[in-house]
Amino acid sequence: MPLVAKKTSSHKRQAGGIHALPSGSLRVRVYSGIDPVKKTKMYLEETVPAGPDAWEKAETVRAGLCR
Numbered sequence: 001m002p003l004v005a006k007k008t009s010s011h012k013r014q015a016g017g018i019h020a021l022p023s024g025s026l027r028v029r030v031y032s033g034i035d036p037v038k039k040t041k042m043y044l045e046e047t048v049p050a051g052p053d054a055w056e057k058a059e060t061v062r063a064g065l066c067r
Helices: 054-065
Strands: 017-020 026-034 041-048
Touching (some): 017 054, 041 054
Antiparallel strands (some): 017 026, 026 041
């Protein structure tokens, strides 16, 4: 029987992205589909204010927008 490598983890790509703004705030952006009328891509966006725990809050917001 030939040796076959097993996939040890289910490495999935994360939906959406988090980008730092010049003000220090973070912008969370998630793709939400195509507009049926205009035929353009639509995105949900939310801005998280700057702060010591901004990245954790942004991850929470990203997870909420992905639902």
